[in-house]
Amino acid sequence: MATQDTQDRILDAAERLFAQRGFAGTSLRAVTSEAGVNLAAVNYHFGSKEELLTATLQRLVGPLNAERLRRLDQVEAAADPPSVEGILDAFLRPALGADPATMRIVAVVLYSESADLVRDLIRNLFGEYAQRFIRALARALPQLGDAEIALRFHFLVGSMTHVLSGRPLLTAEVEALPEPPSRERVLEEMIATLAAGFRAPQVHKPARRSEDAA
């Protein structure tokens, strides 16, 4: 079996299983068994279980964030500053459009595992891209201070991650609907809701924005 093939099969299996059972809850035996490769192959190709997680997330998140930036460039080229809705669409659509079963891994890893393991991993994967979007939102919402932008972006990330997780915390409510909303419907509803949230008037003293203070 070609090297690339074995690696991909391992990554495919790891993606599925980490998403379903979490990192600590997934054994390398389960991964190699699901992938149809030998147990020793993981350590040969990736070095360790932890490095397998890193590789899995990078393969998944890399293209996702590239697509996000591509769309952000587009909306920024079309209007200056772009609309809040346009920015949110660029951020959310690639994530919500991807395979839900695999996107769940982001929520799983983000929240579940030990802080030490996750911190740098997440920051390296998302930090730079998040800053790009935060800056775009700050330009589209000049009436808000840095703290408001940062906090509201935080709320946005939480909403998105929760939806991506597909977890039934309260999906009973959603499932009880006559017909479950389509993914496009969820996306549109999310953009409209979050955009209104970003446009909410500032609750605290309108502190001068850092970039205006010169």
Next chain:
Amino acid sequence: MATQDTQDRILDAAERLFAQRGFAGTSLRAVTSEAGVNLAAVNYHFGSKEELLTATLQRLVGPLNAERLRRLDQVEAAADPPSVEGILDAFLRPALGADPATMRIVAVVLYSESADLVRDLIRNLFGEYAQRFIRALARALPQLGDAEIALRFHFLVGSMTHVLSGRPLLTAEVEALPEPPSRERVLEEMIATLAAGFRAPQVHKPARRSEDAA
């Protein structure tokens, strides 16, 4: 050592460790060692690791949801229908006011562990309370359909859980602020943002609300 004492010590330790390392990532040896009790005590008092998780969550979430309902009753008694802000305050303040280190366990368990283990657990713990709040929000926002209320409540839960998780996905942005926002500030910002989101106009056809269709 009294039975109650040992059980409480185990629950205290389990709460801390599950929150830090997740369920699968925490061994019973770690729990009993941290609690200063014998390894066999967990199985004697709780039956199994899984039942220990259930007991831990019940002890944490029970009083939290009781406090939420008490506050919801208050705001409903004060105004009919109550303001969206009042409802959100009743829902969020008890959670955001609790010890962040232990509240993290909700996010950890919700997102990280296997779906089978979590589904019924979460639904039993939160389902009933969530319905009360959803109904209150629906009465405060009669212009929205059932689907909108359900989805936006979903977004709210995600934002809250993300903040409670304390995870550094993008907290670099928040940490980079001149002074980190106080918990009260975060709560107020969250209420204002989410209330504006709930009040966003309906994006789809304003389908008649189920309770109005008679």
Next chain:
DNA sequence: GTCTATATCCTGATAGAC
């Protein structure tokens, strides 16, 4: 690159003395 076999350690759970 892939395999078997294994080293080393940890896991949840329990039997039985006290």
Next chain:
DNA sequence: GTCTATCAGGATATAGAC
């Protein structure tokens, strides 16, 4: 109710044949 000792199995990782 608490302890020790242990069972039976699973964990990651690696050494070494092919």
